[in-house]
Amino acid sequence: MTGRDITTKTKKEGMQSMPCGNGHLLLSIAFLLLVTCGVCCTSVKRFAYEGFWRDKWQHPEQVIQVLEIQPGQHIADLGSGSGYFTFRFADAVGPAGKVYAVDVDQEMNKYLEKQAGKRGCQNIEVVLAQHHDPLIPKDGVDLIFTCNTYHHIKDRVAYFSNIRKYLRPGGRVAIIDFSGKGWFQKIFPHFTASAVIKKEMESAGYHLQHEFDFLPRQHFLVFSKNI
């Protein structure tokens, strides 16, 4: 069984065990309508990514803190969306550092670029990625960070194997993805089992460096590339 097969199976299992009260069902239908009607609308996507009160369960400061980011480092925020983490990384690396906001969605990239301009963040560079390659500039990065995006990526073993070339010596890949806990994730099965992430990353040529368990809805795994 391949990593891909396991993911597909996990998603199906997530869909089968779908406990759902009426309130939750109505909320979910409303959300689905919003997303369907406004699929091209940046503000709807922003809401879908960030929602209300995300900080309460995302603990962004703690995420940044445990990653021990140093001023001057270069970071790629892979699947940056509306920049929830991009701007926090930009603060952490400071003016001598660089954050590549990498996404395949040109509309979200334009939105993020505009926000970076408004906030005067000169250390953010927006990159229009390809689905199979993030197109990070050749001098590479110290950290490839990806939040709630792992499950979107196709053929992940090939993808992460390919992007090893963008990591500087000692570079890391930090993956946060939904764990499938909670009613919302049961209804919208956009998550990946941590065992699947570990297996795929090992196949792609990485080893697990840290696993953090302080995020209530997500896995948080940090990998180094094998030498």
Ligand SMILES: C[S@@+](CC[C@H](N)C(=O)[O-])C[C@H]1O[C@@H](n2cnc3c(N)ncnc32)[C@H](O)[C@@H]1O
């Ligand atoms: C759920 S959003 C997460 C956004 C952001 N990381 C956050 O935590 O708010 C997933 C993002 O991944 C992007 N994405 C999907 N596949 C991608 C790929 N192969 N390469 C880069 N970005 C991708 C989508 O366009 C979307 O902006």
